[in-house]
Amino acid sequence: MEGNKQVYRLQGLSCTNCAAKFEKNIRDIETVDDVQLNFGAAKLTVQGLVSVEQLEAAGAFDGIKVLPERSREPVKKEPFWKKRENITTSISLLFTIIGYVLYFSLSESHPVTIGAFLIAIVVGGLPLFKVGVKNLTKLQFDMKTLMTIAIIGAAIIGEWAEGAVVVFLFALSEALESYSMDKARQSIKSLMDIAPKRATIRRGNQTMEIDVEDVQIGDVLVIKPGQKIAMDGKVLTGQSSVNQAAITGESIPVHKTSGDEVFAGTINEEGSLEVRVTKRVEDTTIAKIIHLVEEAQAEKAPSQQFVDKFAKYYTPAIMIISFLVAVIPPLFFGGDWNNWIYSGLAVLVVGCPCALVVSTPVAIVTAIGNAARNGVLIKGGIHLEEAGRLETIAFDKTGTLTEGKPEVTDIVTFADKSETEMVSIATAIEEYSQHPLATAIKRKAIRLQAIEYQAENFLSYTGKGAKATVQGEEYFIGNPALFSEMLTIDNEAQDRINQLQIEGKTVMLLGTNHELLGLIAVADQIRKSSKSIIQKLHKLGIKQTVMLTGDNQSTGVAIGSSLGLSEVKAELLPEDKLTIINGLKAKHGHVAMVGDGINDAPALATANVGIAMGGAGTDVALETADIALMADDLEKLPYMISLSRKTLTIIKQNISFALALKVLALLLVIPGWLTLWIAIFADMGATLIVVLNSMRLIKKGAV
Incomplete structure (x- = not known):
């Protein structure tokens, strides 16, 4: 079936309901086996034999244009005022204004006044009515069905003026929703334009x-x-x-x-x-980023799932409330039929879940796009929300908080050899070793312009060190355990060794089998930015910062205290990291693990949020982590946490505001103050505010 899989880009996809309908229409084509429509990315994947013409016919109701994914056809950018739906909205506004001029100069019931309002309703609402009436016949109740019932009802009871205003404001609200989704999708389009064709x-x-x-x-x-x-x-x-x-x-x-x-x-x-x-x-890093960003937008965040479930029950509930408001007062309390039908229609309009439906996806899509442009790959709305709730972050040490590249920090001589002479001998012995400590000594030799000696009779002592003959003399290099077997290390040397080990450095001794010549201390260098990043995270509200390392306790504690970490767990095997992550989750709740994505894969997968560093260079990081910092640097971590928290705040504000405004408007039914005007302003105002609030995340410097 893989051979029949085709991917398309979509233009003109205006709303989530239209997307669902478009997907259903394609599914109904006999030759189609499966279809997946990603609304956020405006991307369509079809399994089966189907032509572009058939797909465009399935989306004709919304004027959807279908382009093959690798199409060379340029994306036509239509100015906002040139779009068909925006032109009809403008004409609708014009005739609504003419209607009101006639309303005050002639009369409300004059045929010319009614005619002007009728033109405004038909021109602005025709696409809406087509879908609404069709849905009504199939008993499918979405926003367009509710609006169609409300406008037809307003016309029946002679409220032509308010019917025209409702049509115009609904069309305006739809245009704003479409505009906001287009702006959010631009974040992907800008990624796609990065690489040359x-x-x-x-x-x-x-x-x-x-x-x-x-x-x-x-x-x-x-x-x-x-x-x-x-x-x-x-x-x-x-x-x-x-x-x-x-x-x-x-x-x-x-x-x-x-x-x-x-x-x-x-x-x-x-x-x-x-x-x-x-x-x-198709396998380049940028292609993978684009694919993962698109998949991230298709995956629904928890708050979006909540909204979808809520809207499923909310729409029928609004229809029932609307019907009861229209019929109960006239039937049982002698109310005026016209007044209460009007109030019922107003309830229908105010109940439109527009603002609620767009409250989450616009914020999620915008934030994920913003992050991608800033070198942070977030692989789904769920991970974005989880990152916003984090209180504990665990870090792998090597290559994350440190450079992952040991450097020589101290050279101490106990005999008449100079530092350069010591490094020259050590380099000759370590010439054939690939150990990171040996590599650090070789780098130091280059910087000191050390003498190039040749070593003979090389012999390695596994886990302890090595020996070789240099310039006719047998030298040993290795850890203190190797030398304590051959000679007595005096107190001065032992104190120096202990001091360097407390500082978190690895100590190698150099000497013969009867004399200690000196020592070379090596340490993995802490990244310059690590300390300030930990401070920023604490300021952002991260309560616990934990370092996980396989190094010895003294090295771990030395690095942990210099960085200002809350806790250090040392001498760990990879499986120990897994146990600790589970313990942190049980104790602190939401936990993130930051690592390089290779040896930390189990811990990254177990944490609530797995954050891999250096995603640009490793496929493993892109595959195992929930979030990838594309640079091999922690600099973007505070930005990502801050963006996630801001997104979470905006989503909560959007949902709360959308629901509060609905409840407030519905309460106006009790004293009979709810008019169609107030209803549509409550609905459109909520949608507009939710969209504008979400768009705050679009700016590159949003955080």
């Missing part, structure tokens, strides 16, 4: 420009200064600064040279580069 490649002696779809793995990209990189790959020749802001959110360009990884959509700033392509266009 064509690439310059060299095959043999030929240089050519081709579509990115035709680029093959192994092709060599030629990238000039100022150009965007079209595909993911590794630098073959050249060096340059590359602006990776589009992928990682980092504002400072990263220096790239031979062997370094580059990503599609990033900008080559200075030098020329030749890059060997490592991924096909």
